[in-house]
Structures are given as structure tokens and as C-alpha cells.
Amino acid sequence: MGFSFVLLQIVIVEFLFLNFMEYDFKKIEAEWKKYWNDNHVYKVSNENDKPKCYVLDMFPYPSGAGLHVGHPLGYIASDIYARYKRLKGFNVLHPMGFDAFGLPAEQYAIETGQHPAVTTEKNIARYREQLDNIGFCYDWSREVRTSDPKYYKWTQWIFLQLFHSWYDHKADKAQPVSELIALFEKEGNQNVACPGDETLHFDALKWNDFSEKEKREALMQYRLAYQGYAQVWWCEALGTVLANDEVVNGVSERGGHPVERKNMRQWFLRITEYAERLLASLDNLDWTEPMKEMQRNWIGKSVGAEVRFGLTPALSEGEGAVDQNSGITVFTTRPDTVFGVDFMVLAPEYELVDDITTEEQKEAISQYKTYVKSRSERERMSEVKQVTGCFTGAYARHPLTNKNIPIWISEYVLAGYGTGAIMAVPSGDDRDHAFAKHFGIPITNIFGDKYTGEEAYSAKTGTIENSEFLSGMSIAEASEAAIDELVDDGAGRRKVNYKLRDAGFSRQRYWGEPFPIIYVDDIPYGIDEPIIHNEHKLGSLPVELPMVAYYKPGPEGQGPLANIEDWVETDAGERETNTMPGYAGSSWYFLRYMDPHNDTEFASRKATDYWNQVDVYIGGNEHAVGHLLYSRMWTKALYDLGHIGFDEPFKKMLNQGMIQGQSYFMNSFMGSELLPGENEVKVVMISSDENLEKFKIPFDLNGKMHVSASGNVVPLRIKYGHTYIDTKNRLTKSKFLEYINAVPTGLILSVENVYWKGQTENGEEYIQCSLEIEKMSKSKYNVVNPDDIVAQYGADTFRMYEMFLGPIDVSKPWDTKGIEGVHRFLKKLWRLYADEQKGWLINDDAPTNDELRILHKTIKKIEEDVERFAFNTSVSQFMICVNELTALSCHKRGILEPLALTICPFAPHIAEELWHQLGHTTSVISANFPKYDEQYTRENSKVYPVAINGRTRLEMEFPLDTQKATIEQAVMADENVVKWMEGKPLKKFIFVEGKMINVVV
RNA sequence: GCCCCGAUGGCGGAAUUGGUAGACGCGCCAGACUCAAAAUCUGGUAUUCGCAAGGAUGUGCAGGUUCGAUUCCUGUUCGGGGCACCA
Known part of the structure; x- marks a missing residue:
């Protein structure tokens, strides 16, 4: 005991001495975080001669689950961009706050009695701690919280x-x-x-x-x-x-x-009053095309006609008559099909329904309406194969033919959509066709041979037939002619309709x-x-x-x-006892950051004029139509009323992909689950169907089977599975025991009940598990806390790893495989500056051409990558750079000082440490981003791939300014080329300068 | 159902404007250092045929445009996100 204690002491002493210049990220990161905080390094002023740049993150809802590794993806990207812009000489506004009102806090209050203000405060404190841990350059003096009366005063205003x-x-x-x-x-x-x-x-x-x-x-x-x-x-x-x-x-x-x-x-x-403007001004925004497309589709502009169908005399005369004026107006994008109308469908909620329903149909209609009340809009729109509806017994009068048109109601017509009523043209519309077939309504064919009787002809080409004066016209002609006629008859008008609802x-x-x-x-x-x-x-x-x-x-x-x-x-x-929805506060928060402590205005005109639009906005594309559309509307309204000087909030918008969670399920397991709050025992059988067969599981053991709606056995989720599962998705016996001891599962689990799938290479029994990629969420027990990663590897590694995972706009599952590589890279970077034993290595020798080329190529690449938000390739470039400098044993200030600046946006802590070690006394963020020199980034020759018939066969090197004729001559004379041409004559010689050569034979 | 996105080695991904598919990292294999381990370093690693030189195949699937397609077009399958009161 005594001996080993002494030995331990020696080891510790040795450790302290030998590793005094080790990359100690814990020490470094803690130190510089404190420095940044104490010196208000990231505080931004509204008074500045520099050009402004506003880099904004979508602020988070502070949920009780805390921040998970998916949240910071966008924050890291914007932080890199903000730091980069600052190094490039901009006055950068990069704020953060909290979307603090919301349903979950209230739900939690209902369950636990804790006031939402209390839990929200607590959650925000946790979020703040987690955000600080990652080393963001937010100006926290500008923090906003939507639930703060000082803030929502202006939401109300x-x-x-x-x-x-x-x-x-x-x-x-x-x-x-x-x-x-x-x-x-x-x-x-x-x-x-x-x-x-x-x-x-x-x-x-x-x-x-x-x-x-x-x-x-x-x-x-x-x-x-x-x-x-x-x-x-x-x-x-x-x-x-x-x-x-x-x-x-x-x-x-x-x-x-x-x-x-x-x-x-x-x-x-x-x-809806802003629909046209919201649509039109999308064209001038630097957003991704899919994002704009989603907004366009959401606004859903369509040009067509409104057509009024009168009611038959029977309905508008006599006792209990319906007001003669109350016809049914429909909107259609296909006025050309007006002669193909075989019936009308009203939304079940349509006001007139009860008035026009005949005595015989009253009961049926009432029953159908009850059914529809239980249906969500989503179900009503998506379950198209299921045709339901009910005849009202009433008839409308066709405005052009005067024929009686039966009036139905059906859930596929939504009250808030268009006018809540449609004219149904079964020969030209799939859903109308299915409806007519289902209820045996006779179908009028207005498309001649094009309509087969089997399915609707919904294509927008061909001619209209069997339609009086429209017969023989193209669809476009017929639309115009039909509208003209309807307008003349006073039965319709041209109309632009928007899908967008208030x-x-x-x-x-x-x-x-x-x-x-x-x-x-x-x-x-x-x-x-x-x-x-x-x-x-x-x-x-x-x-x-x-x-x-x-x-x-x-x-x-x-x-x-x-x-x-x-x-x-x-x-x-x-x-008023209602409250505002979640998007109220988030529709204008980007304005408040500009002037967050203003008591007399939501933000001063001076501040909003200075900061103007958000230059770059990063957030999840789940907000593509909700939040982003509302913010645009609020901005336009504030602009119209003269409160701000711009009518679009976000000049450039980028999406971050979602980092998904990995959830594991036991495929071969049998146990029993205690139902929450009950003493009942539910048997949970987790197995493939083959196992059910094989082991003849007694279904009626002590209670119920855990069976899904489809009748399949539900696999049992392993909570926090990523910490227990091995690389082959197996849960070994020892891990299983660890799991049931550590995690409250609400299950009665015992080893005896387990059906072991087999044995691992080490002879240990295991349960086979399956992996599913799901949204990362507390309720799915697959959340990974960034704090854990930061504790293990440091914030700089975490930041660079998240960027290294792939393009920020792509969703991917969280996986720590590979984080070691990024951590190793930072250690390797560190070793260019310092040796664990020998200490500080920097010298003032003149850099060689090779070293300068590596550096300047890197600066150029990083600049290009950051400008196009491709941070994953930046990380690769840094790795290449450090690998090459290491190979050259380069420890020169002339190379390593600019390199520290270049990596600062990505790994700010280590950059700050190195910067100070290099002798500087102010923060690295106040320095200037290095400029690359073209003489080191330019190549003067190119190794051309030479392809024969599009297939690359060999390589030939030429100086970059070589003329095509010279190259052709050299290539055609090459013996390898001759061999590959197999004596066939040259058909075409393709030379793309700086790219490739292709010989077509 | 409708709208949007995605699919490339064992894995994450690269190829920026139609021009050498697989950069960089992980994992794996082999080696060096070490009493040993960790750490670190070096080499190899798409598949397939071949001792090798070298060849063939290959970017979800089926077609098309092109001298040339991961990239453009048409169709299709699977996965993800949204669909108006989660945020």
C-alpha cells in the first residue's frame, strides 16, 4: 500500500512536469471564457464606424429537457460566421434570447403545480449555462425573453x-x-x-x-x-x-x-391581405429556392373564377324557405369544366347545410356531421382512399344549363378553404371521380376519348367536349370563354384565390x-x-x-x-381572457435585439435604421412557413405604418438540418411492464414474430400484451440506448444488468425472463437490438447533452466536430464515432506550437515557399468555405494544413500566427490561448483575418486527366497557359493514347482548360 | 394525400459552374516505438477478376440528354421534415 502510494506520487510529479505544455482544453477553455466575460469582449455598440453585420439564430424555446446536441448545430455555424465577419472588420450583432412562452411549461404547471414563470426561469438558466459552455460570442447584454413584461409590452403594442x-x-x-x-x-x-x-x-x-x-x-x-x-x-x-x-x-x-x-x-x-406582397417580395430574398417554394405553396395563389349556383325553386319558395339570395358560391381553377359539373359538395360545417337539408335526409346529415366533428383536418385531407359523404336532398341550379345539381356534404371539402364549397367535376378530378363512383352519381364526360370512365382525366392538355359553346376549345380558351359567359350572366367573376388563411x-x-x-x-x-x-x-x-x-x-x-x-x-x-400564441413574441424579436432596453419604443428608429435587416438568419426548416411568414407580415405592417425602414426581416436565410437521435429497441426480450400509476402488470413481449412462434409465448400470462394498432408486438425501447449498446447493436448480459440497475424503466425486468439471442465473441450472452433514427427528444430517451461531450473533449472539439459531421443543412443522426479524430487534430495543431516536453516551439525563421503555399491555400479555402457556409470542408482543410505543416516540422511564427487567426472562428478557445502565447495582449477576436497572397495559391501547371471516349485512361501534365493545339499535338502523339484509340480515327478532341482532355474516337 | 428535402465505401461525408468519384475523418488491417499499455507515428483500405502488370463494375432503382452525368430531365422506391393551436 505504502509502496504504491509513493509510486503514484512519482507518477503525478512526473505528469505535472512532463505535461506542462500539454493541450489542456479544460484549463484553457475555462480561462478564456472567464476572460471574455470579465472583459465584455463580445459586447456590441450601436455607434460604430465599421460596416454592420447582423447574424441571427432562431432563438430557442427553453424546454425542460435542456439543450441537446442538435440545437447548437446552427448556433455554431452562425458563431463561426459572426466571428469571421468580426475578424473581417464588421461591427457584428450576434444576439441570443429565449422564446419563453409556450404550452409545455403550462402543461408542466398543470401536472406539478409549479408556476410556468418559475420553471421557465430555471430552464433558461440551464440553457444559458449550456450555451456558455460551447463558447459562443453572443452579446448577452442584449438578451430578450418573450415572457418578460418589458418585452411583451411591445408585443402587445x-x-x-x-x-x-x-x-x-x-x-x-x-x-x-x-x-x-x-x-x-x-x-x-x-x-x-x-x-x-x-x-x-x-x-x-x-x-x-x-x-x-x-x-x-x-x-x-x-x-x-x-x-x-x-x-x-x-x-x-x-x-x-x-x-x-x-x-x-x-x-x-x-x-x-x-x-x-x-x-x-x-x-x-x-x-391574407398581405398574400400578394408576401409572395412577390420572395423573389428578392436570398433564401434557398426550396424555402421560397414552400412559402409560395403555402400562400397558394391560384387564378380562376368564382361561380354562383342558385338554389332550386323548391328550396326558395314556400314554408321554411331559404333566402333566395343565399346561393352557393364556389371557387374553381377550372372554369372550363363548368359543363361537367354533376354534383356539388359543401363542407359539413357550411352554414347553409341545415337550412337546405330535406326532411328525409336530416337524420343522415346530422349523423354525418357528428362523425366529421371527430376528424382532424389532416385526416380529412390525407385519407383520400376512404370516401365518405352524405346527400342533403337539396339541389342547386346550374348557372349555365339550369339543370338540377344534387348537393352533397363531405369531409374532403374544408370549411376554411376557398368558399367551403366546390362544384364537382368527376370526369376531370380524381377525388370527385372517386366520390361519384362511390355514391353512384352519373358522370358527364366532357373530355371525349380522353376520359375512359375508369379514372378522371385531370391533365391540363387537350380539348373540352360535350360542353355547348366550349366544345372543341382548348382548356385555356374554354376557361376564358366560360368566365366571360358567367360574367355576362351575372353568375360569376374572375377571381384570384389564396390558400393562405388568416x-x-x-x-x-x-x-x-x-x-x-x-x-x-x-x-x-x-x-x-x-x-x-x-x-x-x-x-x-x-x-x-x-x-x-x-x-x-x-x-x-x-x-x-x-x-x-x-x-x-x-x-x-x-x-380579454385569451392569450396570444407562441409565434406572437417570435414575430418581431429580431427588432428588439437592436435596442433591447428601450422603455419608450419597441426599438428606436435610429437603431433599426443602423442594424437594418438581418444579414444572415439560421434556423430549422420546420419554421419554413409558420414563424418566417408571420415575421415577414409583422415587418411589412410595421414598415407600412412608418415604424421601421425596411419591409423584409431576413435578407439571407439558411436552414440547419436536424440532428436526429438514435433509439434502440430490444428485438428479443421478454419481460413485464408495470403500467404507470396502476398495479396491473402488462406483459411486454419483445421479439420477432418467429420467436413468438418458436417459444409459444403465453399471451394471457398476467395481463395484456403490448400490441400496437397494427397488431404487431411493440419492441421495447432501451432508454439512453447509445450508452449500453455495442457496435453490433447488441445488449450484452452485463450491460443489461447495468441498464436495469441504473435506469428506472417502469418495468419488472429480470435476467431469468430474457431470451438470449446468442453469444458474443467473448462468450457473453446478448439481446439483439435494432436501431431507429428518430427526432431527438426527451420523451424518446435518446437525448445527448452537449455538456457531456464538452466535458470529455472540450468545446473546441465539440464545435469542430459538429461542423465536420457534414453540411449544416443536412439532417443526420448524432453519432460520436469520429469525434476522436477531430480531437486528435486539435492536439496535433497544438503540437505545432508547443511540445509537451520541450515547451514552446515557436521560432522566427523565415517560412519556406512550401509552408507559405500551405498557409495561403488554407486561408483562401477557409474564406471561400465560410462565405458559402460550408464548414465541414473547412475542417478538412485545417486537417490537411496541419498534417502538411507537421510533416515539414514547421514551428514558424510567420506561418502559425496567421493560422491561429484563421482557425479562431472555429475553435476560439485554443486560438485565444495560442494568440496570447504568441505574445499578444488583446483578444484574438479584435485582430484582423489574414489575407491570402495569390502568388502562393496559384498553380502554374496542371496534371490533366486524359479520357478516351469519356473514360479516364491516363494523366498528362501541361503548363496552365498551354494552347489547345499544342496539347492536342502532344496528346495525339502519346503512345498510350495511340494504344487506347486502337487505330480508330479521331472524331473530336475536347479540351477544357484547367479541367480535362477527352479524345473521342 | 399534398408540399419540400435527401439517398455516394463498413460509417460521417468530398467532388463549389456537367469534366480524374470516394478529399478529410472514423473504423478496420499491418507495422514502428514500449517490459507492457496508453498516447503518438508510418503504410494499406469501394467492389470484383488477376501472382502481378492491368482490366471490369460502381453514386437508391429504371430510362433519357451529352464527347462526358453523383451533378441536368422523366418516372419510380425508400427515408426525413412540414401541413395552419408543439416550438
Whole structure:
């Protein structure tokens, strides 16, 4: 014992002496993080002569699971870019904050009683710690949190701007509602079509006669933030509205209660008024084409016609008659098919349905509507093979032929889509065709031979037949002619339709921004309006979210705020009890970073003019249409109203791919699972079907089988599987024991129950497991914490490894295979500067040409790569550079000082350490990025691949400025070329300068 | 179902504008150093035929355009993301 203690001491002493110049990333990283923090190295000023550059990350939602290795992928990329730009002489704004309102915190509050503000605070602290650990150059003095009253004060303020605005199509911009009122007083609304209700018409006289309520209701149809009705998931048992996410397989995720669609009064943003501008200005953005394409598709502009079908006399006469004016208007992109209409389909929610349904059909229609209430929009759109519907018994009148057209309802027509009604042309549309076949509705053929009777002819070529005056015309001609005729008859008009729908802006939740709205006699007013502000002194923002003791929903599906009577009731009236959705705060946060502590404005005009648009925005493409579209709309609205000087928020947009998790499942295992909160034992059989057969597993052992919907046995997930599984996806007996001891699985697991698949090379028994790539998420137990990686290898290795994994925009599973290589590279880099035994190695010898070539090529490559965001190839180049310099035993300051600067954006800690070791006293980030010298990057000859008939056969070297004729002569004279030509005559000689030579015979 | 993306060695990937497919790293194999191990270094490593020289094949699959295709076009399969209240 004593002996080995002495030995240990010797070893330690030896270790300390011999390794004093070792690459000690722990020490280095801790030291420089402290230095950066203490010296405010990353603080950015709004006053600066340098050109500006705004590099932004999508801010995270601080979830309880903490940051996982997938989050930093984009952050590292933007950090590299920000540091690079700073070294290149830009004043770089690179901020970070938190999207802190959201459903999960509230859900957690419901379950545990902890206030969302408390858990959010805690989660943010954790995120901050994890982010700091990676060494980002954020200016934390500019941090924003959407749940901070100082922040959401301005979210509410912007909401009020939208509430007090309308979209003026003549000026093509948002204008204050006050101007609209002035207009109405003068001439009514005859010159400003009403976006919310096309049937709303009034003159000045009528307007002035309107009551306050009527006026406000009319204005509501114009406002950019307005109230309307929308369907939500209503869960009777929980007494609450559920998010789409919380509804799984048609029942509530919590408790498995039934849910149904319910119409509720909601706030909306009239984003549809911006549809055309959002579409048009995409062309000028430096976004990826797929990203723009997704937005275009989401906006979904289509040109066609609106066609009005009248109702048959039977419906509009006699007792219980339907109003003669209430025909059915449809939108169609194919007016040319109007003579092929065999029936009409209304969305089951369509208002008129109950009025027109005949006595005989009432029961059937009612039953069908009940069924549809249980269906999500997604299901209704995607399950196309399943045809459902119901006949109303009523008929419409075809506007051109006067024929009776049966009116059906079906779930495949969505209420919020177009007009909520379609004219069905079975011979030309697949779904209409399937519907007609299914219900035996006779089909009119308007495509002649093209329609076979088997399937619809939906191609957009050919001529229209059997269609009166349209017969023989091409589709384009027929469309025009049909629209002209419909317009003449007063039965239709040309129409541009957008798939884009107004954005629902209400949530029946607690943890979100309260609306700055008070109802006076049931009329909603902004709290900045005189009736509230002057008379009741309630007008100041923010409307703070009150503390609550519990998070139960309010009466009739209202949010929890409805329960707080003191808060709801004010002198002026009742407060709005809904809160704003998650995207409210995130729609404008990039503006707040520019001037985060401003108490009097959301951001000063000076600050927004200086920083202007975000130069580079990096984030996941799951936000391609949601967040990015809303931000664009808010920016345009703020621009229209004169608050900012630009109308697009993000000049350049880059997507980061998702880092997926690796989940492991046992394929051959038998055990039993204790159901959560119950004493019931569920048998979990984990096996391939062959094993089920083979071992005749008693299904009825102690309880139920764990069987999926498809009837297959569900494989058992191994939580945090990556720490237990070997390289051949096997769980060995010892690891299995370790697993069941360490991880609470909720299972009764015992070794006796295990069916061992076989034995490993070492003779150990194992369970065969399978690997699945899934989203990295806490609930899937496949999350990898960056802290663990940083602790083991350091932040610089982690940063470079994430970049080395591949292009940032590609999704890939997380795998630590290969991280060693990157770590080795950094150690090798270090050894160019310092030797573990001999210490500091830098000398002032003059660099050789070879060394200079390596350096300058590297600088050039890094510059090109960073500018095009190809960081994976940068890492490769650094490796090549270090390998070559190592081979040359280069320890020269003239090479290694610029190299330290070049690698600084990627590995800032080691760069800072080396920079200071080289004798500098200020931060490496304040230095200048080295410039490459072309004389070292230019080659003067090229080894050309010579191909015969496109197949590379040999190589020949020529000086770069050699003429084609000279090369041709030399190539044709080469004996190898002659051999490969096999005596055939030369057909063509292709020479691409600097690339290749091809001899065609 | 609709929209968008992807598929290249055992693995992550490279090939930037249609011009030498497999850079760089991991893994694996062999060797050096070492009492030994770790660390480090050197060489090899797409498949296939061949002792070798060398040849043939090869970028999910089937076609097409081209002197030349991982790259462009058409179709198709599989995987991922989004589809409007998760963020």
C-alpha cells in the first residue's frame, strides 16, 4: 500500500512536469471564457464606424429537457460566421434570447403545480449555462425573453397597431383605422371592399346611422387584428381546448378522452391581405429556392373564377324557405369544366347545410356531421382512399344549363378553404371521380376519348367536349370563354384565390401574452383607446400576466385567466381572457435585439435604421412557413405604418438540418411492464414474430400484451440506448444488468425472463437490438447533452466536430464515432506550437515557399468555405494544413500566427490561448483575418486527366497557359493514347482548360 | 394525400459552374516505438477478376440528354421534415 502510494506520487510529479505544455482544453477553455466575460469582449455598440453585420439564430424555446446536441448545430455555424465577419472588420450583432412562452411549461404547471414563470426561469438558466459552455460570442447584454413584461409590452403594442390598422389596397399598404372611419363618414364603404365580409355594403348615411356597436362590428371586418370564429379541439372531459399536438389518435393525449371540433370566437391576424406582397417580395430574398417554394405553396395563389349556383325553386319558395339570395358560391381553377359539373359538395360545417337539408335526409346529415366533428383536418385531407359523404336532398341550379345539381356534404371539402364549397367535376378530378363512383352519381364526360370512365382525366392538355359553346376549345380558351359567359350572366367573376388563411391568434391558455383588450358592452376596445384610456386610466402597457394559483381552464373553454375575477373585471369592462400564441413574441424579436432596453419604443428608429435587416438568419426548416411568414407580415405592417425602414426581416436565410437521435429497441426480450400509476402488470413481449412462434409465448400470462394498432408486438425501447449498446447493436448480459440497475424503466425486468439471442465473441450472452433514427427528444430517451461531450473533449472539439459531421443543412443522426479524430487534430495543431516536453516551439525563421503555399491555400479555402457556409470542408482543410505543416516540422511564427487567426472562428478557445502565447495582449477576436497572397495559391501547371471516349485512361501534365493545339499535338502523339484509340480515327478532341482532355474516337 | 428535402465505401461525408468519384475523418488491417499499455507515428483500405502488370463494375432503382452525368430531365422506391393551436 505504502509502496504504491509513493509510486503514484512519482507518477503525478512526473505528469505535472512532463505535461506542462500539454493541450489542456479544460484549463484553457475555462480561462478564456472567464476572460471574455470579465472583459465584455463580445459586447456590441450601436455607434460604430465599421460596416454592420447582423447574424441571427432562431432563438430557442427553453424546454425542460435542456439543450441537446442538435440545437447548437446552427448556433455554431452562425458563431463561426459572426466571428469571421468580426475578424473581417464588421461591427457584428450576434444576439441570443429565449422564446419563453409556450404550452409545455403550462402543461408542466398543470401536472406539478409549479408556476410556468418559475420553471421557465430555471430552464433558461440551464440553457444559458449550456450555451456558455460551447463558447459562443453572443452579446448577452442584449438578451430578450418573450415572457418578460418589458418585452411583451411591445408585443402587445404591436398587436394594438395591427388592431388599429386596415389594409388599403389602393395604396397597397396598411393604414390607420382612423382614416377608414373618416372615409366611411364621407362615402361609406363603396370604394373599399370589405375583406372580412364581402356582402357588407353601406353608404355614408347608413354609416352615420350605425350604433357604436354596429360601427365597431363593421370596422372589425377590416382590422388587421380582428375577431372571428374558428374551430378548435374541444375536450369536454378536461373542459379545455387542446392543441393539435395534444390530440393523439382522435383522443386527448392526457387521459384519452374524446375530443371534437368546436367553433369559438377567436382573434386573427389578417395575413391574407398581405398574400400578394408576401409572395412577390420572395423573389428578392436570398433564401434557398426550396424555402421560397414552400412559402409560395403555402400562400397558394391560384387564378380562376368564382361561380354562383342558385338554389332550386323548391328550396326558395314556400314554408321554411331559404333566402333566395343565399346561393352557393364556389371557387374553381377550372372554369372550363363548368359543363361537367354533376354534383356539388359543401363542407359539413357550411352554414347553409341545415337550412337546405330535406326532411328525409336530416337524420343522415346530422349523423354525418357528428362523425366529421371527430376528424382532424389532416385526416380529412390525407385519407383520400376512404370516401365518405352524405346527400342533403337539396339541389342547386346550374348557372349555365339550369339543370338540377344534387348537393352533397363531405369531409374532403374544408370549411376554411376557398368558399367551403366546390362544384364537382368527376370526369376531370380524381377525388370527385372517386366520390361519384362511390355514391353512384352519373358522370358527364366532357373530355371525349380522353376520359375512359375508369379514372378522371385531370391533365391540363387537350380539348373540352360535350360542353355547348366550349366544345372543341382548348382548356385555356374554354376557361376564358366560360368566365366571360358567367360574367355576362351575372353568375360569376374572375377571381384570384389564396390558400393562405388568416392566422389564428387566440389561445385559451395561461402562459402567453395577455391581450391589451377590454370589452365594453361586449365590444372589444384596445386599451389605448379614449374610452378606456381617458375615462378609466387603464391604458398603460404592458397588461401584465397576473399570477394564478392553479391552471384550470375557465368556464366554457375560456383560458385560465377567466377564473381571476379581480383581473378580468375592470372599471371599463371585462378583459380579454385569451392569450396570444407562441409565434406572437417570435414575430418581431429580431427588432428588439437592436435596442433591447428601450422603455419608450419597441426599438428606436435610429437603431433599426443602423442594424437594418438581418444579414444572415439560421434556423430549422420546420419554421419554413409558420414563424418566417408571420415575421415577414409583422415587418411589412410595421414598415407600412412608418415604424421601421425596411419591409423584409431576413435578407439571407439558411436552414440547419436536424440532428436526429438514435433509439434502440430490444428485438428479443421478454419481460413485464408495470403500467404507470396502476398495479396491473402488462406483459411486454419483445421479439420477432418467429420467436413468438418458436417459444409459444403465453399471451394471457398476467395481463395484456403490448400490441400496437397494427397488431404487431411493440419492441421495447432501451432508454439512453447509445450508452449500453455495442457496435453490433447488441445488449450484452452485463450491460443489461447495468441498464436495469441504473435506469428506472417502469418495468419488472429480470435476467431469468430474457431470451438470449446468442453469444458474443467473448462468450457473453446478448439481446439483439435494432436501431431507429428518430427526432431527438426527451420523451424518446435518446437525448445527448452537449455538456457531456464538452466535458470529455472540450468545446473546441465539440464545435469542430459538429461542423465536420457534414453540411449544416443536412439532417443526420448524432453519432460520436469520429469525434476522436477531430480531437486528435486539435492536439496535433497544438503540437505545432508547443511540445509537451520541450515547451514552446515557436521560432522566427523565415517560412519556406512550401509552408507559405500551405498557409495561403488554407486561408483562401477557409474564406471561400465560410462565405458559402460550408464548414465541414473547412475542417478538412485545417486537417490537411496541419498534417502538411507537421510533416515539414514547421514551428514558424510567420506561418502559425496567421493560422491561429484563421482557425479562431472555429475553435476560439485554443486560438485565444495560442494568440496570447504568441505574445499578444488583446483578444484574438479584435485582430484582423489574414489575407491570402495569390502568388502562393496559384498553380502554374496542371496534371490533366486524359479520357478516351469519356473514360479516364491516363494523366498528362501541361503548363496552365498551354494552347489547345499544342496539347492536342502532344496528346495525339502519346503512345498510350495511340494504344487506347486502337487505330480508330479521331472524331473530336475536347479540351477544357484547367479541367480535362477527352479524345473521342 | 399534398408540399419540400435527401439517398455516394463498413460509417460521417468530398467532388463549389456537367469534366480524374470516394478529399478529410472514423473504423478496420499491418507495422514502428514500449517490459507492457496508453498516447503518438508510418503504410494499406469501394467492389470484383488477376501472382502481378492491368482490366471490369460502381453514386437508391429504371430510362433519357451529352464527347462526358453523383451533378441536368422523366418516372419510380425508400427515408426525413412540414401541413395552419408543439416550438
